[in-house]
Amino acid sequence: MAKELLEGNVAFAEAAVRFGLRAYFGYPITPQSEALEHLSKRMIEEGRVFLQAESELAAINMVYGAACTGVRVMTSTSGPGFSLMEEGFSYIAGSEVPAVIVNMMRGGPGLGNIQPSQGDYFLMTKSAGHGDFHPIVLAPASIQELIDMVGLAFELAEKYRTLVFIAGDGSLGQMMESAELPPMQDLPKERPAWAITGAKGRESKFITSLYLGAENLEAVNLRLQAKLAEIRENEIRWQEYETEDAELLLIAYGIVGRICISALREARNAGLKVGLLRPQTLWPLAEERMAELARQVRGILVAEMSAGQLLEDVQRAVAAKTSVHFYGRLGGVVPMADEIVDKLRELDEETH
Amino acid sequence: MATEIRIPEGMELVYEYPESLAKKDTHYCPGCTHGIVHRLIAEALDDLGVRERTIGIAPVGCSVLAYYYFNVDFVEAAHGRAPAMATGIKRVNPDKIVFTYQGDGDLAAIGTGEIIHAANRGELITTIFINNAIYGMTGGQMAPTTLPGMVTTSTPTGRNCALAGYPIRMSEILAQTEGAVYVTREATTDLASIRKTKKAIKRAFKVQVEGLGFSCVEVVSTCPTNWNLDPWEAMEWAKENMTEYFLLGTYKMTDEVKALKV
Ligand SMILES: Cc1ncc(C[n+]2csc(CCOP(=O)(O)OP(=O)(O)O)c2C)c(N)n1
Numbered sequence: 144m145a146k147e148l149l150e151g152n153v154a155f156a157e158a159a160v161r162f163g164l165r166a167y168f169g170y171p172i173t174p175q176s177e178a179l180e181h182l183s184k185r186m187i188e189e190g191r192v193f194l195q196a197e198s199e200l201a202a203i204n205m206v207y208g209a210a211c212t213g214v215r216v217m218t219s220t221s222g223p224g225f226s227l228m229e230e231g232f233s234y235i236a237g238s239e240v241p242a243v244i245v246n247m248m249r250g251g252p253g254l255g256n257i258q259p260s261q262g263d264y265f266l267m268t269k270s271a272g273h274g275d276f277h278p279i280v281l282a283p284a285s286i287q288e289l290i291d292m293v294g295l296a297f298e299l300a301e302k303y304r305t306l307v308f309i310a311g312d313g314s315l316g317q318m319m320e321s322a323e324l325p326p327m328q329d330l331p332k333e334r335p336a337w338a339i340t341g342a343k344g345r346e347s348k349f350i351t352s353l354y355l356g357a358e359n360l361e362a363v364n365l366r367l368q369a370k371l372a373e374i375r376e377n378e379i380r381w382q383e384y385e386t387e388d389a390e391l392l393l394i395a396y397g398i399v400g401r402i403c404i405s406a407l408r409e410a411r412n413a414g415l416k417v418g419l420l421r422p423q424t425l426w427p428l429a430e431e432r433m434a435e436l437a438r439q440v441r442g443i444l445v446a447e448m449s450a451g452q453l454l455e456d457v458q459r460a461v462a463a464k465t466s467v468h469f470y471g472r473l474g475g476v477v478p479m480a481d482e483i484v485d486k487l488r489e490l491d492e493e494t495h
Numbered sequence: 496m497a498t499e500i501r502i503p504e505g506m507e508l509v510y511e512y513p514e515s516l517a518k519k520d521t522h523y524c525p526g527c528t529h530g531i532v533h534r535l536i537a538e539a540l541d542d543l544g545v546r547e548r549t550i551g552i553a554p555v556g557c558s559v560l561a562y563y564y565f566n567v568d569f570v571e572a573a574h575g576r577a578p579a580m581a582t583g584i585k586r587v588n589p590d591k592i593v594f595t596y597q598g599d600g601d602l603a604a605i606g607t608g609e610i611i612h613a614a615n616r617g618e619l620i621t622t623i624f625i626n627n628a629i630y631g632m633t634g635g636q637m638a639p640t641t642l643p644g645m646v647t648t649s650t651p652t653g654r655n656c657a658l659a660g661y662p663i664r665m666s667e668i669l670a671q672t673e674g675a676v677y678v679t680r681e682a683t684t685d686l687a688s689i690r691k692t693k694k695a696i697k698r699a700f701k702v703q704v705e706g707l708g709f710s711c712v713e714v715v716s717t718c719p720t721n722w723n724l725d726p727w728e729a730m731e732w733a734k735e736n737m738t739e740y741f742l743l744g745t746y747k748m749t750d751e752v753k754a755l756k757v
């Protein structure tokens with residue numbers, strides 16, 4: 144397929160269609176409504192399911208229902224809608240059915256604004272609902288990566304029967320960039336063995352997240368934890384830029400990770416030996432690699448569009464092996480490369 | 496496991512478990528009408544020959560474990576969200592018969608939004624709505640359908656409507672939606688009403704088999720345990736009090752539904 148100029152929201156929506164999305168349920172919210180609008184046309188063209196729900200609460204429970212029958216299903220939203228979906232996330236996690244959710248983060252808390260933000264990091268990686276679970280969280284930094292991660296999200300969701308979040312932000316959703324969409328995939332004819340399809344020629348079965356009896360539920364939780372351990376073992380993804388000789392390390396994800404590439408170039412031109420670690424999965428996170436690099440560098444600068452959420456995980460991962468600085472912009476303000484370079488200079492001076 | 500039925504010699508079996516009902520003892524209290532309605536649903540599914548393509552959605556409430564009691568595929572919803580889950584299931588599986596089984600707290604309080612919109616969209620699903628005027632599972636608190644003056648564990652001096660609002664009549668509301676084609680309120684307060692309920696449930700499923708629109712059967716039921724009455728008194732109480740406020744009858748039946756042979 145040739146490259147074309149694509150808007151982020153349209154790109155991930157169209158990618159999902161091509162990766163075999165069978166049903167989409169959603170509720171409009173800026174900055175990602177273009178995805179819902181695109182799918183309202185495309186899914187119907189393809190004879191698949193599109194439904195605008197009455198709320199995000201309904202949308203996620205529609206996703207949950209469809210997921211129980213073993214089809215590829217997705218929804219997309221932003222902060223306020225994501226909060227409403229938490230109930231469903233917890234049930235989906237407890238029921239171990241695969242589902243993909245795109246969160247194009249916007250400024251919060253509350254209604255906040257519609258500017259880009261990374262303020263839902265805690266929500267996505269640590270507290271997506273009641274009970275002990277972690278969804279897999281993918282963090283694309285370009286429209287091409289966003290497209291590719293839609294395919295990856297479905298694969299991981301099905302492989303582990305888990306929730307997968309794609310953590311984008313308002314700028315990724317609304318910017319335009321040239322990228323290549325995947326070819327159209329055929330929909331699978333069969334449903335997975337665990338799916339609820341009607342008790343035809345077999346015993347009836349059910350999907351639930353209810354386990355009465357403390358020991359019963361503990362056993363289920365231990366199984367879930369074992370699965371999370373397997374995911375931690377196999378699915379940590381990140382990219383490194385010029386870390387071989389780095390004395391200072393930038394850590395940032397998503398669009399901020401991308402801005403940090405420019406900051407890195409500028410800093411290198413100014414003679415600072417800077418490297419960048421850009422997590423592509425926020426859960427599980429490349430903590431071991433961070434700890435390794437912490438032994439190599441003089442200091443780390445974490446940059447985020449939040450008040451320091453990834454920061455807490457970095458601090459925990461590097462366990463005071465090096466000094467960790469932070470640069471965050473809030474409320475929808477996007478950090479500029481030169482601001483990050485200034486912070487790198489400060490870090491350089493302080494750790495000399 | 497349910498007790499095995501042994502038929503004495505020379506006698507013939509005239510009443511059996513419907514195939515759609517699992518041969519299991521339920522956890523329901525003695526005299527609870529959940530069990531009666533389960534059986535009626537199972538009979539209707541058997542009659543229509545749709546057991547193997549049925550998917551049920553259990554609610555949160557006393558019937559949360561309904562998936563153990565039916566011999567059909569099931570999923571368990573979050574409190575009130577069964578109609579949204581049913582929507583997701585039916586939309587991707589239009590050949591399946593999809594039904595929700597919900598109590599009054601589930602359908603008429605926390606899940607009001609989901610049921611109204613599912614009905615209004617004309618989702619091709621069937622809802623069986625158990626109205627027992629109380630929150631059974633959590634220990635007898637006020638439900639949205641608790642009658643004025645009725646004592647519950649959260650209205651210890653009786654429901655004061657000036658404070659707690661009025662009992663909500665869901666069948667009347669659902670009947671207003673364009674997408675609903677069959678909405679009826681029945682009861683399980685005596686044999687005659689149970690027979691009528693059976694027919695209504697069968698009609699509601701037939702509506703779905705024929706793809707006519709959203710169908711809902713509200714069943715005025717009893718909760719002897721939390722009403723502090725014995726099963727028989729509970730039925731009498733429901734007949735005298737509940738059906739005064741919640742008038743039995745069919746609130747919506749389109750001509751197409753009327754024409755169905757049940
Ligand atoms: C979100 C949420 N809130 C509250 C509860 C607690 N809860 C469980 S069942 C129930 C009420 C059920 O009442 P009803 O729907 O009338 O069914 P019944 O038990 O009477 O059959 C409540 C409030 C819950 N499980 N989930």
Ligand code: SF4
Nearest residue numbers: 523524527557631718
């Ligand atoms: S508490 Fe009430 S509704 Fe629940 S099983 Fe007992 S009698 Fe039935």
